[in-house]
Amino acid sequence: ANNPLSYKSIRRSLRGLPRFKKHNAKALDNALYTLRKKNLIHQEAAQWVVTTAGKKYIAKKQDSLTQFVFNFPKDAPKNLLVMFDIPEEKKGEREWFRWQLKRANYIMIQKSVWIGPSPLPKEFLKYIETIGLKDLIKTFKLARDYQKIKSVSK
Numbered sequence: 001a002n003n004p005l006s007y008k009s010i011r012r013s014l015r016g017l018p019r020f021k022k023h024n025a026k027a028l029d030n031a032l033y034t035l036r037k038k039n040l041i042h043q044e045a046a047q048w049v050v051t052t053a054g055k056k057y058i059a060k061k062q063d064s065l066t067q068f069v070f071n072f073p074k075d076a077p078k079n080l081l082v083m084f085d086i087p088e089e090k091k092g093e094r095e096w097f098r099w100q101l102k103r104a105n106y107i108m109i110q111k112s113v114w115i116g117p118s119p120l121p122k123e124f125l126k127y128i129e130t131i132g133l134k135d136l137i138k139t140f141k142l143a144r145d146y147q148k149i150k151s152v153s154k
Helices: 006-015 025-037 052-063 086-104 122-130 147-154
Strands: 041-044 047-050 078-084 107-108 112-115 137-141
Touching: 025 041, 047 052, 086 107, 086 112, 137 147
Parallel strands: none
Antiparallel strands: 041 047, 078 112, 078 137, 107 112
């Protein structure tokens, strides 16, 4: 495997890629196979090229990195119940949404039921609509703060 003339070394150099010390060649092959199978890349001459579908995929992934600033104080009343049912096809959006709720100091009651401060910022709600989650998320304003409800029930 250390011999630069070995079969795998030649395959790697034909790809135009350097030797990856921390990455297994099989893992690289699998990643390239998956990207090609999904029509995100194709091979032209001796190099890999990102397809139009690949460029759209990259743009979507970059867009999914959109972060929001929530200016809720740590002790803000938790009076908004957020429930959602985001399908497996939108797994990335679902994980992004959970991460944003955590950043807004929301508490997870169940994986798809969270409670936290209100109101959610308008730009956040607009973005949720843009990425197609609006109809998958329901919010309910509580009559009392969640912490007060817990202390009354004890």
